[in-house]
Amino acid sequence: MLIKKPADIPSSEITPKSVYMNRRQFITGATVAAGGALAAAYTVSELTEPSTAAEANTKLSAVKSKYDTDEKQTPYKDITNYNNFYEFSTDKYGPAELARNFRTNPWQVKVGGAVGQKKTYDLDSLMKLATLEDRIYRLRCVEGWSMVIPWVGFPFSNLINQVQPTSKAKYVMFTTLWDPGQFPGQRAQVLDWPYTEGLRMDEAMHPLTLLTFGLYGETLPNQDGAPVRIVVPWKYGFKSIKSIVKIDFVGSEPPTAWNKATPNEYGFYSNVNPNVDHPRWSQATERRIGEFLKRKTLMFNGYGDQVASMYNGMDLKKYY
Amino acid sequence: MPERLHSVKESHVRRFGWIALLKVVLWVLCLSPAGLLAWKATHDELGANPLSEITLSTGHWTLYLLLITLAVSPLRKITGLNWLIRFRRPLGLFAFFYGCLHLMTYLWFDKFFDLHEIVKDVYKRPFITVGMSAWLLMLPLALTSTAGSIRRLGGKRWQTLHRLVYASAIAGVIHFWWLVKRDLTRPERMAAILVVLLGFRIVQRMLALREQRPAAVIQRG
Numbered sequence: 001m002l003i004k005k006p007a008d009i010p011s012s013e014i015t016p017k018s019v020y021m022n023r024r025q026f027i028t029g030a031t032v033a034a035g036g037a038l039a040a041a042y043t044v045s046e047l048t049e050p051s052t053a054a055e056a057n058t059k060l061s062a063v064k065s066k067y068d069t070d071e072k073q074t075p076y077k078d079i080t081n082y083n084n085f086y087e088f089s090t091d092k093y094g095p096a097e098l099a100r101n102f103r104t105n106p107w108q109v110k111v112g113g114a115v116g117q118k119k120t121y122d123l124d125s126l127m128k129l130a131t132l133e134d135r136i137y138r139l140r141c142v143e144g145w146s147m148v149i150p151w152v153g154f155p156f157s158n159l160i161n162q163v164q165p166t167s168k169a170k171y172v173m174f175t176t177l178w179d180p181g182q183f184p185g186q187r188a189q190v191l192d193w194p195y196t197e198g199l200r201m202d203e204a205m206h207p208l209t210l211l212t213f214g215l216y217g218e219t220l221p222n223q224d225g226a227p228v229r230i231v232v233p234w235k236y237g238f239k240s241i242k243s244i245v246k247i248d249f250v251g252s253e254p255p256t257a258w259n260k261a262t263p264n265e266y267g268f269y270s271n272v273n274p275n276v277d278h279p280r281w282s283q284a285t286e287r288r289i290g291e292f293l294k295r296k297t298l299m300f301n302g303y304g305d306q307v308a309s310m311y312n313g314m315d316l317k318k319y320y
Numbered sequence: 321m322p323e324r325l326h327s328v329k330e331s332h333v334r335r336f337g338w339i340a341l342l343k344v345v346l347w348v349l350c351l352s353p354a355g356l357l358a359w360k361a362t363h364d365e366l367g368a369n370p371l372s373e374i375t376l377s378t379g380h381w382t383l384y385l386l387l388i389t390l391a392v393s394p395l396r397k398i399t400g401l402n403w404l405i406r407f408r409r410p411l412g413l414f415a416f417f418y419g420c421l422h423l424m425t426y427l428w429f430d431k432f433f434d435l436h437e438i439v440k441d442v443y444k445r446p447f448i449t450v451g452m453s454a455w456l457l458m459l460p461l462a463l464t465s466t467a468g469s470i471r472r473l474g475g476k477r478w479q480t481l482h483r484l485v486y487a488s489a490i491a492g493v494i495h496f497w498w499l500v501k502r503d504l505t506r507p508e509r510m511a512a513i514l515v516v517l518l519g520f521r522i523v524q525r526m527l528a529l530r531e532q533r534p535a536a537v538i539q540r541g
Contacts, residue, residue: 082368090503093367143501145369190503261502280447280498289368293432 057221060214062132062152067208069136074147076216078289083223084141085242086190087176087183099222102182104243107227113173113248116164123227127213129162130154134217135210135231140272140301142236146286151231152214157205165201165249172204173197173254174230175246191257197241198254198268199232202310208233208303212240234303236270267320271311272301276320339403346407350414353381354421371429378422380506383496385415386489387513394520409465412485416462419455451495457488486521489514 081096088095107123121129132152140146160172178194180186186193203209210231213219220226225242232239238258248254258266265279274284274297285294300307311319357377360366366373389411396404431438441448461482463469470478493514497507 078368086502092369145372277444280445282441282445287369287371292371292429294430 058219060132060152060218062134062214062217065133065135067133067135067137069138069148071136071138071148072290073136073150074289079147079149079215080221080223082289084143084237085185085223085225087185087193087195087243088223089185090190095223096221098184099226102222102226104222104227107245109228109244109247111159111163111247113250114166114168115249116166117162119163126159126211126228130158132213137208137210137231137233138301139231139233139237139240140286140297142238142266142270142278142283144281144283144286146288146295146297146301148288150216151210151212152217153210153212153231155207156209156211156230157207159211159247160205163249168251169249170201171250171252171254172199172201173246173248173250174199174241174244175248176241177243177245192260195241195257196254197230197239197256198250199230199239200310203232203307206307206310208306234272234300234307236266236272238266239270269311269316269319271307271316271320272297273299273316273320275299276317339406343407343410346410350385350410350417353377354418371425375422375425375430378418378425379496382415382418382422383489383492383510385411385418386485386492387510387517389415390485390489390514390517394517397520397524413462413465416458419458423452423455447495447498450491450498454488454491454495457484457491461485461488486518490518 082092083095084092085095085099088098105123109121109123109126110119111121112118132154134150134152136148136150138146139149174197176195177183178186180193183193199209210233212225212229212231213227215221215224220229225240228244229242230240230244239256253268256266256268258270259268272283277283283297286297287294298304357366357374361370361374389408392404392408392411396402427433427438431441442452443449461484464473464478464481473481493507493510496510497504500507
């Protein structure tokens with residue numbers, strides 16, 4: 001069988017994003033610009049809705065990071081069409097369509113728990129906490145596929161330092177927005193909504209743990225967890241929680257969505273580990289999206305040099 | 321008996337035209353999922369993870385066709401349309417065809433014919449074990465699907481052998497159920513259909529037994 005590899009489309013070629021992001025805007029725009037002049041449509045939609053940093057597909061200015069990889073980046077098309085985002089759909093191709101009109105503006109993130117400074121951030125103020133960086137990370141899904149994604153964000157530690165957690169803070173708990181009106185997937189009890197995730201304090205402080213606002217140099221597409229998400233590259237993808245509205249500093253291991261759903265399959269740590277299989281499938285190999293042959297999965301997804309020391313002395317078979 | 325044979329033959333002749341036509345339709349319908357996959361594969365339309373898409377799609381069609389095959393007999397009993405039975409064999413063989421494609425995708429694109437890995441997988445992973453069993457159970461049925469086989473085995477023995485299809489379908493649905501990560505809607509639906517199809521046979525068998533010896537049943541209360 002002949003299988004063509006997906007073409008490598010640079011993000012710059014996926015032009016009419018701001019148009020397809022909102023069909024109503026597009027239709028209004030197109031009607032006004034009856035001749036079909038697309039440029040006119042752009043202008044109209046920009047006039048009718050003031051653009052802010054929270055809008056999807058806005059360019060973000062970021063600096064290069066030392067955490068980088070020269071591995072081939074997964075095409076934008078695949079990163080934005082092949083999504084596990086159960087709040088929208090359990091079908092991987094569902095979120096791209098269903099997330100189209102997801103409202104990310106206004107957006108607030110409430111930071112609380114064991115901190116000196118409880119604070120609610122508007123997205124804009126959150127984004128200005130530190131310098132945004134371009135970071136190209138591998139992403140390994142627990143299902144056995146992987147991507148290389150150029151994220152835009154800054155280390156989560158910047159936020160931690162701002163809110164000053166007290167000595168009681170041992171873990172960080174993240175919560176995704178709960179809004180069945182916008183998240184059709186939340187109308188069914190597939191998971192115990194809202195989705196929650198957690199990290200140990202040292203994991204949350206780790207420079208690789210990225211508070212993420214964008215990918216491919218632009219704000220996050222809705223289906224990729226807009227407007228703000230966490231990316232923890234040495235853990236399976238589901239640990240990198242999307243569309244965050246709440247961050248709490250807590251004293252004990254917080255409940256996490258997949259662990260609650262199937263505790264024997266998804267542990268709290270969920271570090272990428274080729275030696276510890278999922279009860280139902282092997283984690284030794286993975287299929288990099290766009291590649292035909294399978295790759296060997298790397299310990300800690302290849303970030304062992306940076307993160308392995310955090311787990312010294314821990315039985316990773318027990319704490320999977 | 322000769323008269324009955326004769327009448328069957330006559331109706332056969334009368335119906336031959338549109339049954340042959342229906343068979344063509346059936347072939348086209350049954351081959352179209354494979355054709356669509358082939359087209360998508362050559363036109364970069366299988367999405368981000370084409371091999372996973374092929375595996376899933378061929379797996380789904382194996383199960384759909386197995387369920388459709390199992391629906392033929394109940395449908396025939398209910399409607400009294402005896403000619404429906406003529407579609408059972410091709411439907412079953414198409415289920416096997418998709419089962420082979422599905423297995424092949426796994427052996428080739430997932431394991432790259434690494435025999436050691438395959439054996440380990442079958443041994444270690446219940447969903448693979450049960451899936452492989454489902455295919456193996458279909459194999460003797462496909463091999464003995466010819467009229468010659470029925471003759472050689474004798475109708476009774478052939479029929480007994482072909483009851484393996486029930487085990488294969490059950491194994492197939494369990495295979496699907498066990499591999500799904502969380503959203504069980506589809507395997508649940510398939511399981512429900514299978515329960516109805518197998519339940520129909522059980523009820524029918526029970527009714528037949530009661531009819532055979534009604535006195536005994538009444539006496540025993």
